[in-house]
Amino acid sequence: MNIKNFQSFKRGKEQLENFLKKKKVKYKIITLTGSTRTVQEASKELSVDSSEIVKSLIFITEEGKPVLCIVRGDRKVDRKKLKKILGTKDVKLASPKEVLEITGFEVGGVPPVGLKGLHKIIIDKNIMEKPVVYGGGGEGNLILEINPEDIKKLVNAEITDISKK
Numbered sequence: 001m002n003i004k005n006f007q008s009f010k011r012g013k014e015q016l017e018n019f020l021k022k023k024k025v026k027y028k029i030i031t032l033t034g035s036t037r038t039v040q041e042a043s044k045e046l047s048v049d050s051s052e053i054v055k056s057l058i059f060i061t062e063e064g065k066p067v068l069c070i071v072r073g074d075r076k077v078d079r080k081k082l083k084k085i086l087g088t089k090d091v092k093l094a095s096p097k098e099v100l101e102i103t104g105f106e107v108g109g110v111p112p113v114g115l116k117g118l119h120k121i122i123i124d125k126n127i128m129e130k131p132v133v134y135g136g137g138g139e140g141n142l143i144l145e146i147n148p149e150d151i152k153k154l155v156n157a158e159i160t161d162i163s164k165k
Contacts, residue, residue, distance in 0.1 A: 012109075016138040019114040020146075023154055028145040029137045036136075036143055037108030039073035046134055046143060050074040054127055054135040054151075056110040058094040058102055061086055065119035066094065066102045070112045070135075070151065072126050075163035082162050085122065110136045111144050113154040121157040128152070128159065 013029060020027045036042040043050045053073030058066055059082065067086065069077050082091055096107045103115050112135040115121075127133060127148045137144040152159065 012105075013138045013142055016111050016114055016144065025150040025154065026147065027150070030134075030143045030145060032141050032143060035108075035140060037140055042134060042143060043073065048134065052130055052133055054112055054133045056112045056115075056136055058099050058110070059091045060094050060098065061088045061119070062090040063088065066098075066117070067091070068112075068115060068118050068121045068155075069124070069162055070122070070127060070157070071124040071163045072130075072133075075124065075126065075165055077124075077162055078164040081164075082122070085158070085160060085162065086120065105136065105138060106140065108136065109139045109142065111138055112136070112151050113144075113146070115155075121155045122162055123148075123152065123155075123157045123159045124163045125159050125161050126163060 032045045034045045039050050039053045042053050050073040055071050055073055057069045059069055060066055071077055079091055099107050103110050130148055132145055133148050134143045134145055
């Protein structure tokens with residue numbers, strides 16, 4: 001994959017907030033003192049169950065197309081299901097460098113909304129069970145609190161089963 005085709009730029013809280021305000025959805029960006037780079041860290045800092053945390057994971061198809069998968073923190077992306085949905089023979093998890101180049105955000109801060117240049121966005125159906133979820137807020141110590149229905153409204157995503165425990 002030639003990720004130089006994607007615009008590389010620094011993004012953060014301000015850009016995410018501008019996007020959310022423009023779309024007029026209810027949200028909160030929470031600043032934490034500790035790290036939120038992992039589900040366990042975010043869960044501990046927020047005092048919530050890991051099932052309320054969402055991970056925004058970038059996968060790259062064998063054709064070099066970036067795909068955003070949004071899954072609950074207590075689950076993993078099932079690559080067999082993902083390959084079938086995408087109609088591809090292989091997918092790989094993007095490296096931290098690729099995530100930054102594709103999204104403009106560092107791993108641990110990638111929000112579930114407001115990203116451009118993606119081939120496809122897939123939301124795991126289990127996320128929709130929660131009234132509120134917490135995801136990347138644009139920077140390493142920021143968390144976005146948002147209703148999953150608003151995520152669905154903000155992104156052109158397929159909602160399906162792509163996870164395993």
